[in-house]
Amino acid sequence: MEKQALSKAQKIRSIVAASSGNLVEWFDFYIYAFTATYFAHTFSSSDNPIIQQINAFGVFAAGFFMRPIGSWLFGSLADKFGRKKSMVFSVVLMALGSFMIAVLPSKELVGDFAIILLLIARLIQGLSVGGEYGIAATYLSELASEGKRGFYSSFQYVTLIGGQLLAVASISIMLLFFSDEQMKDFAWRILFVVGGILALGSLLVRKVMDESATELHKHEDRGTLKALFASYKPFLLVVGITAGGSLAFYTITTYTKTFIVNLGLIDKTLSNHIYLIALFVLMLIQPLFGLLGDKIGHKNSLIIFSVLAFLGIYPVFEALKSATSAIAVLSLVLILFVILSFYTSVAGIFKAKLFPEHIRALGTGLGYAIPNAIFGGSAPFVALQFKNAQFENGFFIYIALLMAVVFCVALCLPKTSQLN
Incomplete structure (x- = not known):
């Protein structure tokens, strides 16, 4: 028996509940970076x-290499x-990983085993967030109204x-109470405790969610890899675009901050404040770019992103090397964020709507997780390796090549309403 369509009030309530849990999961994941x-x-x-930062x-x-496993596990479950049951289980795992990191022993106590324990905790978090992305993208796309799918799905990236x-x-707040030395000594652990508590609290919020899928029961092969293989073409399209999109996302939102600090032109505290402002602006503009994507087409948004990223990322990073004022650094970071928004605002919806409902969470999640693990999560690590090898510009050549791939794959996306 099919479920009745959700009312507007139910949709809004469910979107808020899903988004709140999504926010907590990503807070827990990013506090590490x-x-x-x-x-x-x-x-x-x-x-x-x-070398310490490289490690x-x-x-x-x-942690990103657990994402494909998490997306397969939780996507298949969804x-x-x-969708609701799978999202509840994923947030429990995130809480477990956060609490583990908070209490891990240091190298002085257990030697090299310390880094192994840290790795295990991150693998658990990677498993959790690997499932979260595909389910959230699927859930929001299924609740969205026709013609406003970009707007609604943009709230995943909000x-x-x-x-x-x-x-x-949270780091800025901690620095008001703890010195830099105290942060290095013990205070950083407090943030992982807070993250674990928030993750458990989000379970209560997700109880009010309504199920978005209506026809899963009609397909006996739902959530299986065999069914997904029948839709291998959209799967490959998602992989191709996500490879470059993820690299750009983690380069701009994660590595740029490390890049600024390592330049030594401004201190850690000021760079933290700058990024706080910039991320707030990035969050606010996502629905605007989502509406723009609905207007010009999600395919066109992705094409614009690939061109701007190909032409703009390297010059902005070069400009950062000579930017000594907070205003100059903030302005350059915001330029990067505008480029990125052409991708993030429509990333979830274009992936989810390429797949039929009975493999949507699995296809969206796995198609995102595999290239995200290879190209996204490795971005800061690869960038620091190039820097350590005294060939920093090699990283930007790497980015340009992936942006060219995104451009070519985006041209192959359907021209029909599948993306709108």
Whole structure:
């Protein structure tokens, strides 16, 4: 028996509930990236700050390699039993990973085993967030009204970016009460405790969600890899665009902050404040770019993103090297964020609507997770490797090549209303 269509009030309530949980999950995930410079020495045996960061971001990248497994596990669960149940389970895992990191012993206590324990905790978080992305994109796309799908789906990145924003804001708040040395010593652990508590709290919020899928019961092969293979063409399209989109996303939203700090032109506290402002602006403009995508077409938004990223990322990073004022740095970061918004505002909807309902969560999640693990989570690690090898510009050549791939794949996207 088919479920009745949800009312407008039910849709709004469900979108708010899903987005709130999504925000908490991404806060937990990103707090690692933004506190890595404080705790890297706790787990790395090297005395070189750059090597310490490489080790810490190597673990950050490793967490992404659990995403395909998480997207398969939770995506399959969502397509078989419903989106709501799968989203509840994923947030429990995120809480577990956060609490683990908060209490991990340092290298002084357990030696090299410290970095292994950190890796295990990050793998658990990677498993969780690997499932979260595909389910959230699917859920929001199924609740969205015709002609406003870009607007509604943009709220996935509003909360995703909001998670980053809260991560940066929490560090700024911590620095009001703790010195830089205290942050490196013990205070960074407090943030992971807070993240775990918030993740458990979001379970209560998600109880009010309504199920968005209506016809899963009609397909016996729902949520299976066999059914997904029948839709291999849209799967490959998602993989191709996500490869470059993820690289750009994590370069701009994560590595840029590390890049600014490593330049030494402004201190950590000021760079943290700058990123706090910039991320707030990025979060606010997502619905605007979502509406723009609905107007000009989601396919065209992706094409514009690939061209602007190909032409603009390297010059902006070069300009950052000589930017000594906070206003100059903020302006350059905002330019990068505008470029990125052509992708983030429509990323969820174009992926989800390419797949039929019975494999939508699995196809969206797995098609996102595989290239995200390879090209997205590794971005800070790869960039630091190029820097350590004294060939920093090699990283920007790498970005340009992936943007060319995005452009070519975007041209192959359907011209029909599948993307609108």
